[in-house]
Amino acid sequence: MPEQPSHRMGEDEPKRDYESPRIQRLGSLGELTRSNQAGQDDTFMGTGGDQAGPQPQFGP
Amino acid sequence: MRDSVVRRVARFAALAQVRARLLSYTQVEESCRLLGDRLARALPPSWRRGCRLQPLPRGGLAVAGLLSYALDLQPDQLAGTRSNASEPVLLVDDCALSGARLRQTLGRLSAREVVIATLYSPPPLREAVRAAEPRIRDFVSAHDLKDLAPERHSNPEERQAWRQRWMERRPDAYWIGLPELVAFPWGEPDHPVWDAETGTLEDEWRLFPPDRCLKNWARLGLPHRPGCVRSYASAPGVAFSIRPESVLLCRIEDGAVFQLEGVAADMWRALAGYGDQEAVQGHLAEIYATEQASLQRDLDRFLAELLELRLILPT
Numbered sequence: 001m002p003e004q005p006s007h008r009m010g011e012d013e014p015k016r017d018y019e020s021p022r023i024q025r026l027g028s029l030g031e032l033t034r035s036n037q038a039g040q041d042d043t044f045m046g047t048g049g050d051q052a053g054p055q056p057q058f059g060p
Numbered sequence: 061m062r063d064s065v066v067r068r069v070a071r072f073a074a075l076a077q078v079r080a081r082l083l084s085y086t087q088v089e090e091s092c093r094l095l096g097d098r099l100a101r102a103l104p105p106s107w108r109r110g111c112r113l114q115p116l117p118r119g120g121l122a123v124a125g126l127l128s129y130a131l132d133l134q135p136d137q138l139a140g141t142r143s144n145a146s147e148p149v150l151l152v153d154d155c156a157l158s159g160a161r162l163r164q165t166l167g168r169l170s171a172r173e174v175v176i177a178t179l180y181s182p183p184p185l186r187e188a189v190r191a192a193e194p195r196i197r198d199f200v201s202a203h204d205l206k207d208l209a210p211e212r213h214s215n216p217e218e219r220q221a222w223r224q225r226w227m228e229r230r231p232d233a234y235w236i237g238l239p240e241l242v243a244f245p246w247g248e249p250d251h252p253v254w255d256a257e258t259g260t261l262e263d264e265w266r267l268f269p270p271d272r273c274l275k276n277w278a279r280l281g282l283p284h285r286p287g288c289v290r291s292y293a294s295a296p297g298v299a300f301s302i303r304p305e306s307v308l309l310c311r312i313e314d315g316a317v318f319q320l321e322g323v324a325a326d327m328w329r330a331l332a333g334y335g336d337q338e339a340v341q342g343h344l345a346e347i348y349a350t351e352q353a354s355l356q357r358d359l360d361r362f363l364a365e366l367l368e369l370r371l372i373l374p375t
Contacts (some may be wrong), residue, residue: 018350021362023369026065026308029315033070043088 065308067257068301068302069317073278079208080241082268082296088244089126089289091179095202096130096301099150099177102198104116111148111175113137116161119154123179124245127152127239146249154244155180159234171196174202180205180242187266188235212238220297221281229261230255243268247275264301269294270332285343288337294362295373302329309371323348327362331372337363 026032069274083091100108108131115124128138145319149171156162156178165220166174168293176189176199213219224237241251248268252261270277271293279302294300307325309318320328326347330340345352365371 013347016347018348018355019323020354020358021320021322021327023324023362023365024319024321026069026317026319027311029069029073029317032066032317033073043111 065319066301067255068264068308069310072253072299072301079242080267082099082243082248082272083245084272085245087181088122089200092123092126092130093178095123095179095200096127098200098202099127099131099175102200103175104330107148107175107369108133110149111137111150112171113150113152114165114169116153116165119244119247120152122153122244122363123154127177145158146174147171150175152172153178153245153299155181155242155249157205157249158183158230158236159237160230160231160232162189163232163234167231175200177201178205179244182207182235182239183239185235185239192234205242207237207239209236209238225254241267243273243275248273264303265299266301267299267312269296269333270297277333280329280333282329282343283341285334285336288334288336288339290375291337292331292335292367292372293375294332295370298322300332307313307326316369318369323358324362327359328366328371331366335375 072241103111106135108158108188113128113133115121124138127133128135149169151162151165151174153161153176156176162176170193174193174195175197176186178199178201180203181199182205186201186329189199190196209219209222213222223236226355227233230236241249243249248266250262250263251265253265254260255262264286266273266276266279268276269278271290295311297312299312305321305325307320307328309320309328310316311318322346326344327340330343334343338357339351339353344350344355344359348355361374
């Protein structure tokens, strides 16, 4: 996977609207995953490697 | 949106049960000395002097540099400064988990004899690579990684079915297992999880604090700010998943999951990345249109909540 240049916060962007931050507690892992089996018991530890990214993309 | 978040959380459920540890630079250096000692015992001096050292990007580059000193190799033995198909190759990586990257590299390598050296790898993987590749003279590792698959899939038939599923998904792997997870100061290895709903591999959760793992720091997407004095850090045992629209945090000890959006996500990123309240405030003032006084008040309150929830800790 080719390495993509990361887009860093604050670079050439207009200022964003501000709102007071809040922490949303979603619940426990057990509660949240009870109805969704995606990935459960199907973890695979690694490609044995180091892929670049996914690079975070921020901004508008 | 809610379904999407639940699916992201679900993909973490299996990963949260895996034993994981993060090494320091000091531990890595000690491991390189041990690996050098094992290679010196396994290979005659003439082989070591005549080989070419080839690191697997990117973690292998850090190990190769240290190992070249531990083995007292010459600078021109490092890959890129000379290339001769007849000379043996010492292939170096920080860890090998399935061997997929080794297979890719071996496929491009014309050397007739190869020795593989890792800091960490599971013994069954080393056996599988030796068995599949006749030109592998040896596969040496400083440390073993235990395969946790027999514990996680205790029924042999179920375990075999699990292995078969993954062999089909990853045909480039030499071995399918569930090794303990080890991470390095430069990077946390990939640990993909299968999303049955989309039929894709997803690899979005990171287990180790960004301030102690450079690759995870880069995921925060922050510019460097000189002069930061770290007073806070993302708590060990808090995993994170970063998306453009939100950050999910999971406190592994009790499985509590939190979502941060917008300003909250950016504040967490800056706190985890800089650990310096003044730097965090300066960074946020650059990207948000707001007054300093309200920003400082919100940051104080938000930080107090993160500390109370043990998502951020004082250093």
